[in-house]
């Protein structure tokens with residue numbers, strides 16, 4: 001049983017949990033990050049050891065916790081709009097910490113583990129029928145940058161014009177934003193026959209994720225001595241990663257969500273993280 005990646009993830013999250021508690025005195029961060037870290041570590045462990053639905057179960061657990069408990073009941077806007085909102089307020093809590101850990105600094109260690117094991121949008125998209133994309137990738141990646149700028153500009157304008165009840169506006173942005181993302185994600189998946197089409201073209205979070213995950217310590221690697229270049233891994237990859245090229249500059253290298261479908265399908269057991 002392979003445990004090194006899981007232990008690394010668990011250790012990092014526990015360190016984060018206790019460090020943030022030390023600086024903020026807020027016990028929420030201990031159980032929040034301990035729960036997320038343990039869930040992701042268990043998900044990676046199950047996936048590495050061939051459990052078919054391990055990753056989906058973990059993603060449903062973490063994604064639902066963040067969406068329903070922290071987002072809806074806790075009133076925290078964890079979307080990109082919430083990140084800018086809390087950042088402009090100067091509040092180093094909530095969405096700002098969430099983004100720093102899951103989407104800005106953390107991916108330097110665990111890449112896009114967020115997308116593979118915790119995202120509440122993808123937890124639903126991954127249940128749709130198009131797990132392996134059947135169409136060629138579109139040249140629509142610019143959409144994420146446009147959306148990123150629009151969201152930043154929108155929140156900036158709210159602050160510039162000192163709009164009242166920003167807390168309430170942010171809560172409704174979280175609800176409406178998620179509803180739009182779910183509808184768009186499902187429509188795109190059916191239209192393009194690709195469950196992860198939303199992640200590839202629309203999700204504005206990937207503007208952060210793609211930069212930091214380029215340097216990720218945890219990444220899928222191919223043992224060239226074992227590989228027979230049958231190409232099975234490339235065919236099954238939901239994110240069109242050029243797996244056989246070990247370089248960080250490989251095509252779609254910053255798209256890898258560590259789902260390990262490639263490793264599971266490799267007939268020579270040549271792929272590892």
Ligand code: SF4
Pocket residue numbers: 114115116119120121122198199200203204205206
């Ligand atoms: S790309 Fe966006 S929607 Fe897709 S899994 Fe990552 S954060 Fe979630």
Ligand code: SF4
Pocket residue numbers: 220236237238239240241243255256257258259260261262263
């Ligand atoms: S390269 Fe492997 S682990 Fe990464 S997204 Fe593709 S199939 Fe999943």
